[in-house]
Structure formats: structure tokens, C-alpha cells
Amino acid sequence: xxxxxxxxxxxxxxxxxxxxxxxxxxxxxxxxxxxxxxxxxxxxxxxxxxxxxxxxxxxxxxxxxxxxxxxxxxxxxxxxxxxxxxxxxxxxxxxxxxxxxxxxxxxxxxxxxxxxxxxx
Amino acid sequence: xxxxxxxxxxxxxxxxxxxxxxxxxxxxxxxxxxxxxxxxxxxxxxxxxxxxxxxxxxxxxxxxxxxxxxxxxxxxxxxxxxxxxxxxxxxxxxxxxxxxxxxxxxxxxxx
Numbered sequence: 001x002x003x004x005x006x007x008x009x010x011x012x013x014x015x016x017x018x019x020x021x022x023x024x025x026x027x028x029x030x031x032x033x034x035x036x037x038x039x040x041x042x043x044x045x046x047x048x049x050x051x052x053x054x055x056x057x058x059x060x061x062x063x064x065x066x067x068x069x070x071x072x073x074x075x076x077x078x079x080x081x082x083x084x085x086x087x088x089x090x091x092x093x094x095x096x097x098x099x100x101x102x103x104x105x106x107x108x109x110x111x112x113x114x115x116x117x118x119x120x
Numbered sequence: 121x122x123x124x125x126x127x128x129x130x131x132x133x134x135x136x137x138x139x140x141x142x143x144x145x146x147x148x149x150x151x152x153x154x155x156x157x158x159x160x161x162x163x164x165x166x167x168x169x170x171x172x173x174x175x176x177x178x179x180x181x182x183x184x185x186x187x188x189x190x191x192x193x194x195x196x197x198x199x200x201x202x203x204x205x206x207x208x209x210x211x212x213x214x215x216x217x218x219x220x221x222x223x224x225x226x227x228x229x230x231x
Contacts, residue, residue, distance in 0.1 A: 004163070042209055042221035043164070090163050108154065109219070111163030 003027050006091050006112035013081065014120050021076040021115045023091030031096040032074040033109065034066060037088045049074060050096045081119045088114045122147040124212050126222035133200055133229055141225045143193040143210035151217070155184050155195045156209045158224070164209055167195070200229045 004025045013019050023032065031050045035043035048056035049068040065077040074091055092109040124145045133139045152171045156164035168177045168184040177184050181198045197204055210222040
């Protein structure tokens, strides 16, 4: 079982709705990520939080709003989405960049099972 | 530009047979290469990781190879099982922790 938990697993929303995707990890990781994945494509990076601060925003439209309330939680707030935003949204966590506890960070991402979003 | 190319795009094999997936990359400076397995509608799960000095790594029936000189990696699946049906993604990490994803190879194992 994955140690990164995402909820909900499936979400259907209209273009005027406001909803949120949630992600939780208890591995002590201090970097958390949101990826978007369309069918038969690799995951595309959206946001990176390192030590609860937003460190990377890959030019994501403002209708996606990330939030990192604490080191274990990551949210993605959704508002006024478009049908083309329908995709699998993956949360991941890792040790942050650089050396941690005397060992080099290998960059391994631990992914959640994803939230399947459908925008009508 | 850092790129990761995987081949074939998809393949179908009979249960019990072997197959090999390829990954070529132009990522630099190279730190490590991982193979992930992604079941349909699920998150990717790491299978193997190899650094510059490693040229082979096994995880059960999965064996990955790395040729850092030619910038090629392969993932060999031995005695395939129905549960091996999935997408296999090659991910290369640079020394400054940037990740480049391949498009994946979809493997279908048929009884």
C-alpha cells in the first residue's frame, strides 16, 4: 500500500464548482508535489513545496491553487475549471533537495494513487 | 534539452514470456535513473534505481541495466505474469534534482 494517501479517488465537478483535492503523507518527507497526468502521457509537474513553502510553480493557471498547511498535508483547490483539466492528479512526496541525514537525496518520489478528476 | 525516450510505445506478450523495454536519455548532468511501474488509474511505484556506477539492478523478475556511456537503459521482465500489465516509466534525475519523465511503455500480458 502507498504511504501517500489521496482523497477523493474520483471527483466529478462542473465548471462553476469549487472543490479540493487532498494529500497526506507520514514518512517525514519535507517536499511534496502535485502532478497532472493525461491518458497515456507521463506525469507533468505542477507545483513543488519544500519545507511548506512553494518552491516551484510550473506556470499553472490560477484556477489551480495549492496549499500546504503543514509538513504532512498538501491540498489543491480547484475553481472554475475547464473540461480539458480532466486528468489524473498525482500527489508525491520526497526528501527535499540536497543532503539529508548524511545521505545524498536520490530524488525518489513516493506517489499517491491519484485523484481522477472529471470536469463537465 | 533534457529528454527521455522510451520504446516501444506498447507491447503485448503472452503470459510466461520475457520482454525488454528500452529507455534512451540525453539528460545531463546525470544523477540516477529509475524505472516506475504504473497500473492503470494508480500512482507510479518505483521498481529500481541506478546511479552512474551501477550497470545492473534486479527486483524480483525485473532486471534493469544502465549504460551511462551510451545513455541507454533497459528493463527486462522475466516470466511475465498477468499482473505485469501496466505502464513502465523511465525517469532520469539530474545532479540538481530535476526529473525528466519518459512517455512510458504500456505492457499487456495475455493468458
